[in-house]
Amino acid sequence: MLRNSLIGSLRQIKPILCSQSLRSLSNGANSGLTTIEVDDKSGIATLSMNLPPVNTLTLNLMHDLIDSINQIECNKSRGLILTSSNDKVFSAGLDLKELYKPDQERLKEFWTIFQDLWLALHLCGIPTAAAINGHAPAAGCIMATACEYRVMLPDFVIGVHATRFSFVVSKWMMLSYQSVLPRRIVERALNQGKLFSTQEALEVGLIDEVAGSKKEALAQCAAFIGTFDKANPIARTLTKRMCRDSDVTELLRDRAGDLRACVDYINTPLFQEGLSAHLEGLKEKK
Amino acid sequence: MLRNSLIGSLRQIKPILCSQSLRSLSNGANSGLTTIEVDDKSGIATLSMNLPPVNTLTLNLMHDLIDSINQIECNKSRGLILTSSNDKVFSAGLDLKELYKPDQERLKEFWTIFQDLWLALHLCGIPTAAAINGHAPAAGCIMATACEYRVMLPDFVIGVHATRFSFVVSKWMMLSYQSVLPRRIVERALNQGKLFSTQEALEVGLIDEVAGSKKEALAQCAAFIGTFDKANPIARTLTKRMCRDSDVTELLRDRAGDLRACVDYINTPLFQEGLSAHLEGLKEKK
Amino acid sequence: MLRNSLIGSLRQIKPILCSQSLRSLSNGANSGLTTIEVDDKSGIATLSMNLPPVNTLTLNLMHDLIDSINQIECNKSRGLILTSSNDKVFSAGLDLKELYKPDQERLKEFWTIFQDLWLALHLCGIPTAAAINGHAPAAGCIMATACEYRVMLPDFVIGVHATRFSFVVSKWMMLSYQSVLPRRIVERALNQGKLFSTQEALEVGLIDEVAGSKKEALAQCAAFIGTFDKANPIARTLTKRMCRDSDVTELLRDRAGDLRACVDYINTPLFQEGLSAHLEGLKEKK
Numbered sequence: 083m084l085r086n087s088l089i090g091s092l093r094q095i096k097p098i099l100c101s102q103s104l105r106s107l108s109n110g111a112n113s114g115l116t117t118i119e120v121d122d123k124s125g126i127a128t129l130s131m132n133l134p135p136v137n138t139l140t141l142n143l144m145h146d147l148i149d150s151i152n153q154i155e156c157n158k159s160r161g162l163i164l165t166s167s168n169d170k171v172f173s174a175g176l177d178l179k180e181l182y183k184p185d186q187e188r189l190k191e192f193w194t195i196f197q198d199l200w201l202a203l204h205l206c207g208i209p210t211a212a213a214i215n216g217h218a219p220a221a222g223c224i225m226a227t228a229c230e231y232r233v234m235l236p237d238f239v240i241g242v243h244a245t246r247f248s249f250v251v252s253k254w255m256m257l258s259y260q261s262v263l264p265r266r267i268v269e270r271a272l273n274q275g276k277l278f279s280t281q282e283a284l285e286v287g288l289i290d291e292v293a294g295s296k297k298e299a300l301a302q303c304a305a306f307i308g309t310f311d312k313a314n315p316i317a318r319t320l321t322k323r324m325c326r327d328s329d330v331t332e333l334l335r336d337r338a339g340d341l342r343a344c345v346d347y348i349n350t351p352l353f354q355e356g357l358s359a360h361l362e363g364l365k366e367k368k
Numbered sequence: 369m370l371r372n373s374l375i376g377s378l379r380q381i382k383p384i385l386c387s388q389s390l391r392s393l394s395n396g397a398n399s400g401l402t403t404i405e406v407d408d409k410s411g412i413a414t415l416s417m418n419l420p421p422v423n424t425l426t427l428n429l430m431h432d433l434i435d436s437i438n439q440i441e442c443n444k445s446r447g448l449i450l451t452s453s454n455d456k457v458f459s460a461g462l463d464l465k466e467l468y469k470p471d472q473e474r475l476k477e478f479w480t481i482f483q484d485l486w487l488a489l490h491l492c493g494i495p496t497a498a499a500i501n502g503h504a505p506a507a508g509c510i511m512a513t514a515c516e517y518r519v520m521l522p523d524f525v526i527g528v529h530a531t532r533f534s535f536v537v538s539k540w541m542m543l544s545y546q547s548v549l550p551r552r553i554v555e556r557a558l559n560q561g562k563l564f565s566t567q568e569a570l571e572v573g574l575i576d577e578v579a580g581s582k583k584e585a586l587a588q589c590a591a592f593i594g595t596f597d598k599a600n601p602i603a604r605t606l607t608k609r610m611c612r613d614s615d616v617t618e619l620l621r622d623r624a625g626d627l628r629a630c631v632d633y634i635n636t637p638l639f640q641e642g643l644s645a646h647l648e649g650l651k652e653k654k
Numbered sequence: 655m656l657r658n659s660l661i662g663s664l665r666q667i668k669p670i671l672c673s674q675s676l677r678s679l680s681n682g683a684n685s686g687l688t689t690i691e692v693d694d695k696s697g698i699a700t701l702s703m704n705l706p707p708v709n710t711l712t713l714n715l716m717h718d719l720i721d722s723i724n725q726i727e728c729n730k731s732r733g734l735i736l737t738s739s740n741d742k743v744f745s746a747g748l749d750l751k752e753l754y755k756p757d758q759e760r761l762k763e764f765w766t767i768f769q770d771l772w773l774a775l776h777l778c779g780i781p782t783a784a785a786i787n788g789h790a791p792a793a794g795c796i797m798a799t800a801c802e803y804r805v806m807l808p809d810f811v812i813g814v815h816a817t818r819f820s821f822v823v824s825k826w827m828m829l830s831y832q833s834v835l836p837r838r839i840v841e842r843a844l845n846q847g848k849l850f851s852t853q854e855a856l857e858v859g860l861i862d863e864v865a866g867s868k869k870e871a872l873a874q875c876a877a878f879i880g881t882f883d884k885a886n887p888i889a890r891t892l893t894k895r896m897c898r899d900s901d902v903t904e905l906l907r908d909r910a911g912d913l914r915a916c917v918d919y920i921n922t923p924l925f926q927e928g929l930s931a932h933l934e935g936l937k938e939k940k
Contacts, residue, residue, distance in 0.1 A: 209845075230841075230842065230845070231842075260837075261837060261838065261841075262838050263838075264836065287838070309846050309848075310845060310846055312815075312817075312818050312846075312847055313817035313818055313845060313846060313847045314817055314818070314819075314820040314924075314928045316820070316924055317816070317817045317820045317821060317822050317924075317925075317928065318817050318845050320822045321816070321817055321822050321823065321844050321845055322841065322845050324822065324823075324825060324828060325828060325837075325840065325841040325844060325845070326841070327825075
């Protein structure tokens with residue numbers, strides 16, 4: 083039943099996977115928001131976020147990322163490395179402007195696509211690694227934790243600082259964090275809205291390695307992907323999904339519930355005021 | 369739904385919070401079993417247990433602690449530091465005499481108030497820290513684990529040594545321990561009835577820091593509370609409760625079941641004999 | 655209810671424990687597949703697997719192990735040390751030949767007895783420790799994780815390398831691994847099919863100590879069993895089972911489901927082909 087339900091949930095999660103309904107590789111590439119480079123020798127695909135100035139997760143970038151992840155998975159790449167074409171920022175996280183005085187229908191679409199993105203990355207069948215070559219706050223960090231391995235460059239920050247702009251993360255975001263870090267560390271970091279320096283992230287285990295350059299980071303991610311060479315790929319995929327099953331169960335059982343709770347919370351004056359102050363603060367910094 | 373249910377459970381847990389049905393600050397203070405000192409400059413409240421000789425958790429001390437925790441929470445203190453006015457013992461744990469040949473109604477009241485105390489501390493909305501300035505065995509340790517941070521003075525012991533007096537802790541007590549320590553360490557320590565020295569507790573992560581004096585411990589707790597300054601207080605409270613939701617769910621769903629199981633177990637000859645021998649041993653030590 | 659359900663599950667799990675329906679001690683010993691030696695001084699029973707060449711878990715060896723575990727538990731031994739009489743291999747894991755082109759009824763019996771063996775060891779009432787005096791791959795590792803403590807000799811390997819022969823472990827096997835190691839480490843190791851060297855196993859916490867010789871390993875296991883001397887044995891057993899309750903709940907609730915999923919998966923061409931290649935590879939190594 084376990085394996086059956088895994089295969090079942092696989093079907094449920096990716097019903098259109100590898101079908102014509104996917105945008106073609108060229109379409110995705112043409113948008114320019116993401117680029118895919120496949121190393122002919124290693125068979126590893128590098129997926130770069132490419133939305134200036136700071137890879138904010140807009141609706142469009144998230145759409146492109148999901149398409150690209152699905153394409154890479156379907157093309158039987160040996161692994162996926164997520165990185166940024168920006169050398170200061172991996173991803174600045176969700177587009178907070180979408181959460182401020184939002185159009186309700188658009189907000190629902192926005193949150194749903196964010197759920198989709200996390201599911202696509204967290205349950206991606208092939209080995210995944212993040213080459214974190216810049217800051218990775220909030221959803222930037224969540225995307226990194228959805229990968230199986232994290233290599234980071236020095237002098238950047240990573241973490242979920244949602245409480246600093248009055249946001250309360252969903253339980254699946256907390257579980258994504260907890261899939262990497264001990265429970266006690268996660269609770270404290272989420273409550274504080276802590277942004278870890280590269281060195282701090284290494285010490286607690288939020289990242290696995292530090293790299294001297296982006297090139298080195300990509301090589302270290304590729305080496306990690308190489309550690310699966312002796313594993314049967316399908317058995318590996320089923321095993322990975324079993325390990326991650328408890329992280330996604332609640333979300334998959336009630337995605338509408340998560341959406342409703344999130345939309346309701348975003349519409350509270352508490353959050354709108356906190357976000358407003360945060361956005362003002364960001365403007366002043368510039 | 370998540371955030372809604374959090375707000376819902378908040379209502380459920382603290383229906384009378386911040387209402388007139390609370391004892392007034394002066395009443396609590398007058399009992400003398402606990403004292404509250406609020407630092408005007410920092411806004412942090414220090415809650416001291418003050419029941420000679422060893423801060424045994426009697427019905428009265430637990431009542432006072434719950435009132436004090438609620439008062440501090442309602443008065444919008446910036447944080448709560450739990451400590452002892454005794455310089456040898458933080459708290460010796462539950463009043464075991466209440467468990468020996470108990471009056472059944474009183475035993476039910478006793479266990480229910482202990483559930484209440486843990487819930488009040490574990491779900492306390494403001495930042496909490498324990499300045500453990502003396503021994504913290506059994507329920508003394510559980511109270512410390514219900515806080516978010518632990519600073520301890522050298523040469524004391526902390527741990528849940530229930531199996532040494534034949535007691536089997538409730539699942540929520542185990543989960544409180546597991547919210548701080550890895551599962552493997554918790555199982556072993558509970559099975560052994562292990563009391564960790566200050567140094568051992570630091571090594572496994574049961575405490576976060578060692579302090580040279582009580583004054584230093586209070587300062588370190590205050591510094592921890594200061595780490596939340598950038599977080600929105602309400603978002604922080606909701607995030608903390610989400611992180612702790614799975615610890616309390618089972619208890620909140622069936623408090624009567626936990627009470628019944630506990631009372632049934634306490635009434636077994638096995639436990640009564642084990643407790644009797646333990647109490648004899650304590651007498652001889654004096 | 656908790657303690658009641660513990661006692662309930664105890665009854666459920668071991669309904670025939672300590673009754674005449676157990677094979678007698680001599681029968682078990684006579685089979686020669688396992689031997690039990692009880693140290694008169696310490697009261698600790700050493701259970702040795704003794705099936706040349708590599709303690710493959712055949713139906714017969716698993717039957718004998720279950721009988722031996724139950725006997726040791728019933729005879730009120732002070733503890734159980736699981737080891738091997740082979741100085742190169744602790745146990746090579748399940749008899750993979752039983753999984754290759756299997757007879758369906760025999761396969762069901764085989765998997766059911768493996769479930770039984772894990773439950774018997776994981777929930778064994780007395781303290782358990784593994785003296786890992788040789789390689790412990792796959793089910794050999796699972797048996798070690800079902801014990802409460804692990805001491806290993808240098809220059810051997812331990813780990814669940816199932817993905818290397820296309821197998822997907824059951825959730826309870828993953829949970830047994832997770833009862834010892836952090837979630838992140840387990841997922842990675844299971845996906846890779848990683849075999850840890852003795853030194854690597856010590857570093858991540860998969861084993862607790864390294865010993866210079868088998869004699870030393872047995873002494874270290876005995877010392878661990880001695881750490882429970884101050885605990886009431888029945889309270890200890892109930893506490894251990896509470897700590898392990900969540901590991902076994904799913905399996906106990908639906909053993910038939912786990913069996914069905916496993917049998918279905920083993921019958922897939924994917925697995926049969928992967929296993930065939932693996933068995934060929936093993937032959938070539940010889």
